[in-house]
Amino acid sequence: MNKQITPRPMHNTSRLLDYLYHEMIVCATEGIGYVVLDDEELKANEIVIGGKKVKSFGSCSYLGLELDPRMKAASIKAIEKYGTAFSSSRAYLSSPLYGELQELLEAIFQKPVIATPTTSLGHIAAIPSLVDPSDAIVLDHQVHASVQNAAKIAKANGTHVEMVRHSNLENLEWRIQKLTSEFRNVWYFADGVYSMFGDLAPFKEIESLLNKYDNLYLYVDDAHGMSWSGPRGSGTVLAAIEFHPKMVLATSMVKGFGGGGGILVFPDSQLRDFINYTGSTLFFSGPIQNGSLGACVCSAKIHLSPEINELQEKLKGLLRFTLDSCDAMEIPLAVKELTPIFFVPVSDTRTAYQITRKMIEKGFFLNIAAYPSVPVKNAGLRFTITNHMSEGSILEMLETLREVYYQTLAANGVTLDEVYAAFKLEKPGKSKITETQSVSNNM
Numbered sequence: 001m002n003k004q005i006t007p008r009p010m011h012n013t014s015r016l017l018d019y020l021y022h023e024m025i026v027c028a029t030e031g032i033g034y035v036v037l038d039d040e041e042l043k044a045n046e047i048v049i050g051g052k053k054v055k056s057f058g059s060c061s062y063l064g065l066e067l068d069p070r071m072k073a074a075s076i077k078a079i080e081k082y083g084t085a086f087s088s089s090r091a092y093l094s095s096p097l098y099g100e101l102q103e104l105l106e107a108i109f110q111k112p113v114i115a116t117p118t119t120s121l122g123h124i125a126a127i128p129s130l131v132d133p134s135d136a137i138v139l140d141h142q143v144h145a146s147v148q149n150a151a152k153i154a155k156a157n158g159t160h161v162e163m164v165r166h167s168n169l170e171n172l173e174w175r176i177q178k179l180t181s182e183f184r185n186v187w188y189f190a191d192g193v194y195s196m197f198g199d200l201a202p203f204k205e206i207e208s209l210l211n212k213y214d215n216l217y218l219y220v221d222d223a224h225g226m227s228w229s230g231p232r233g234s235g236t237v238l239a240a241i242e243f244h245p246k247m248v249l250a251t252s253m254v255k256g257f258g259g260g261g262g263i264l265v266f267p268d269s270q271l272r273d274f275i276n277y278t279g280s281t282l283f284f285s286g287p288i289q290n291g292s293l294g295a296c297v298c299s300a301k302i303h304l305s306p307e308i309n310e311l312q313e314k315l316k317g318l319l320r321f322t323l324d325s326c327d328a329m330e331i332p333l334a335v336k337e338l339t340p341i342f343f344v345p346v347s348d349t350r351t352a353y354q355i356t357r358k359m360i361e362k363g364f365f366l367n368i369a370a371y372p373s374v375p376v377k378n379a380g381l382r383f384t385i386t387n388h389m390s391e392g393s394i395l396e397m398l399e400t401l402r403e404v405y406y407q408t409l410a411a412n413g414v415t416l417d418e419v420y421a422a423f424k425l426e427k428p429g430k431s432k433i434t435e436t437q438s439v440s441n442n443m
Contacts, residue, residue, distance in 0.1 A: 016372065019371075020372065023349075023370065026353065027353070027368060030353060030356075030357050031049065031050060031357070031360065032353060032356045032357055032360065032368050033368060035049055035365075037049065038050070038051060042067065043067070044064075044067070044388040044389075045057070045059060045386065045388040045389055045393070047365065049360060049365065052360075052363075053363070054360060054363045054364055054365050055363060055364050055365070055393060055396075055397065056365045057364060057365060057366050057383040057384060057385075057389075057397055058365050058366060058367045058382075058383065058384060059384060059386050059388070060224065060254075060255040060256075060340075060384055061255060061256065061258055061386055061388075062227065062228040062255060062256040062315060062340045062384070062385070062386050062387070063227050063228055063256050063257075063258065063311045063312075063315065063386070063387050064258075064311075064386050064387035064388045065227075065256070065257065065258025065259075065299055065302065065311075066258040066259075067388075068258065068298075068302075070298055070302075071258055071259070071295045071298050071299060072295075073298075074294040074295055074297060074298035075291040075292070075294045075295040075298075076291075076294075077294055078097060078290045078291055078293055078294025078295075078297075079290055079291045079294070081290075082095055082096065082097065082290040083290060084289070084290065084291070085289055085290070086287060086289060086290055087286070088287070089283050089284070089286075089287075090282060090283060090287050091282075091283035094287060095287065095288075095290055095293055097290065097293035097294060097297060098115065098287070098288075098293065100297055101115055101293055101296050101297050101300060102114075102115055104297060104300035104301065104303075104304065105263055105300060107232075107300075107304055108232045108233065108234055108300060108303050108304060109232075109234050109238070109243075109249075109263075109265045110243075111243055111265050111266060111267065112265070112266045112268065112269045112271075112272035113263055113264060113265050113266070113272070114263070114264040114266075114272060114275065114276050114279075114282070115253075115261055115262070115263060115288060115296075116261060116262040116263065116264060116281070116282065116288075117261055117262070117281065117285055117286060117287060117288055118254075118261060118262050119146060119221065119223050119250055119251065119252045119254070119262030119263075120146040120149070120150075120262070121262065121281040121285055122250050122262040122263070122264050122281075123146050123147050123149070123150035123221070123250060124149070124150045124153065124279075124280065124281045125264070125275060125279025125280060125281040125282045126150075126219075126248060126250065126264055126275050126279055127147075127150040127151060127153070127154050127219065128150070128153050128154050128157060128279075128280070129274065129275050129278045129279050130187070130217075130219070130248065130275070131154050131159045131185070131187060132157070132158070132159065132184075133157065133158030133159055133160075134183060134184040134185075135159050135160070135183055135184050135185045135186070135187065136159070136160040136161070136162070136179045136182070136183040136185075136186045136187070137151050137154060137155075137159055137160065137161045137162070137186075137187045137189060138162055138163070138164055138172065138175055138176070138179070138186060138187065138188050138189065139151060139161065139162070139163045139164070139189045140163075140164065140166055140167065140188070140189060140190045140191070140201075141163055141164065141165055141166040142166045142167075142191070142194050142196070142197075143189050143190055143191050143194075143221065144191055144195055144221050144223070146221070147189050147191075147219070147221050147250075151189065160179075160183065162175070166194075167190075167199070167201065167202055169202060169205050169206075169209075172188065172209070173209060176188075176209065176213055176216055180213050180214075180215050180216060183215075184215065185215050185216075185217055186213070186215060186216050186217065187216075187217045187218070187219055188206065188209075188216065188217070188218050188219070189219045189220075189221075190206070190218070190219075190220050190221075191220065191221050191222070191223075191224070192220055192221065192222030192223075192224065192225035192235055192236040192237045192251075193222065193224035193225040193236055193339050193341065194224075194341075195223070195224050195341065196341075196343060196369050196373055196374050196382060197334045197335045197341070197343045197374075198224075198334075198335055198337060198339045198340070198341025198342055198343055198382075199334075199335040199337055199339075200225075200236060200240075200337055200339065201220065201237075203236075203237060203240035203241045204240065204241065206218060207241045207244060210244050210246050210247070216246065217246045217247070217248075218244065218246060218247040218248070219247075219248050219250070220237055220247065220248075220249055220250070221250045221251070222235040222236055222237045222249060222250070222251045223250070223251055223252035223254075223255060223262075224252075224255060224339070224340075224341060225237065225239075225251070225339075226251045226252055226253070226255060226256045226257055226263075227255070227256025227257050227258075227299075227303065227308075227311075228256045228311075228312055228315050228340060229312065232303050232304060232308060233256070233257075233303040233308045233312070235249070235251055236339075237249060243265070243267065244267070245267045245268075246267070247267060248264065248265070248266060248267075248271075249263075249264070249265040250262065250263070250264055250265075251263045251265070253292075253296050253299070257296065257299050257303075258295065258299050259292050259295040259296035259298075259299050260288060260289070260291075260292030260295065260296065261288040261292055261293075261296060311387060314387055315340065315385070315386070315387050316338065318385050318387070318389060318391065318394065319338050319339070319340060319385055320338070321391050321394060322342065322385055322394055322398070323336060323338070325394065325395060325398050326342070326398065329398055329399070329402045330402070331344060331398060331401060331402050331405065332344065332345055332416070332419065332420070332425065333345075334378075334380065334423055334425070340384050340385045340386065341382060341384055342382065342383050342384070342385070343369065343380050343381070343382050344380050344381045344382075344383070344401070344405065345378070345380045345419050345420075345422070345423045345425065346379050346380045346381065346405075346409070346414070346419065347377050347378065347379060347380075347414065347418060347419050347422035347423070348377075348379060348412065348414050349370045349371070349379040350412070351379075351408055351409065351412045351414050352368060352369070352370060352379040352380055352381060353368060353370075354408050354412070355381060355401075355404055355405055355408045356368045356381055358404045358408065359381075359400065359401060359404055362400050362404065363400075364397045364400060364401070366381045366382065366383045366401075367381065367382040367383065367384075368381065368382075369381065369382045377422045378422060378423060381401075383397070383401075
């Protein structure tokens with residue numbers, strides 16, 4: 001007789017993934033996530049969802065370069081010259097544009113660099129080659145998921161990995177003191193700008209720790225800080241501190257840069273070459289393709305021109321206007337810093353879903369943010385500001401958001417006191433953003 005086989009699911013059955021799966025179904029069903037646009041052509045921040053025109057406050061192209069005619073022309077020219085794809089591992093051959101791009105990027109950062117297919121693949125190339133079982137990794141609780149995924153590979157290879165509370169320097173130093181006596185090197189992994197709440201890492205304090213502990217190193221993902229901040233658009237980290245000799249910087253050419261791919265920046269060419277020749281995704285995955293390479297070369301030239309100052313100043317003005325307007329309208333924010341990312345706290349996930357849906361109905365697309373993207377009971381709405389916007393369009397969105405936010409909270413019986421308690425926020429007060437608290441351009 002044939003043995004009866006009990007059917008089993010062909011997928012991971014963890015509670016976290018089951019929760020995530022069902023929440024994503026809700027987002028897709030409600031039309032607040034996994035949305036495919038109906039546009040025949042994209043223009044500024046106007047998009048079409050389900051046949052309805054709405055204004056997008058969800059783009060991370062902070063300088064608005066992705067629709068710049070020069071960028072488009074450079075991408076088209078690169079494809080015409082070199083084809084739609086360059087199908088070879090970089091261990092064998094690279095497109096002619098790679099050499100030009102890396103020279104320009106090194107002029108921006110004034111350090112050795114590697115251009116990577118994506119920022120995520122850059123992490124996977126760099127991190128397992130930077131650490132071994134004699135090392136320890138300390139993850140900030142809110143460091144980007146792509147960094148955490150690469151750290152999991154290092155952990156599987158025997159590296160000690162642990163996590164500390166978000167930007168809690170006392171907790172971090174306590175762990176450093178213990179780990180530096182037990183391991184060869186201790187690496188702290190952080191973001192430059194944290195992608196959900198929009199807060200900046202405490203750069204100066206981290207720099208002090210690097211100087212204090214000989215075997216402490218920093219790996220920082222500044223994907224959301226690239227282009228709109230820093231000298232030559234080099235990002236928020238380098239706007240705040242000099243490039244530390246014990247630091248590796250990862251960033252993106254997709255967001256403010258307006259192109260495609262990622263960047264790894266190193267303190268010296270020896271370490272750059274070691275990662276370049278040993279990082280798995282640098283020879284086992286495909287390269288940046290020609291269209292993106294052409295656009296990135298164009299963007300890099302803009303970054304090396306005085307125009308980058310003008311683009312940064314334009315965005316900074318919009319960010320200040322947004323902060324002041326949120327204060328005036330009493331729209332709560334999880335963090336008040338001069339970055340393009342704003343997070344409106346809600347706490348209750350279903351209420352956050354409803355607010356996001358109502359905002360789309362009223363003509364504005366904002367990003368829903370819920371667990372596991374943010375901590376449990378820290379659901380809310382993320383919106384971003386880009387140079388595609390005007391003060392008028394921002395004001396129109398904020399006026400609508402204020403109305404929808406307070407009405408939905410009241411309808412669901414969610415009080416502001418509950419929201420503040422969930423996020424450990426103080427009662428509303430005027431924003432006190434100063435030049436010393438914000439990230440300067442350091443031009």
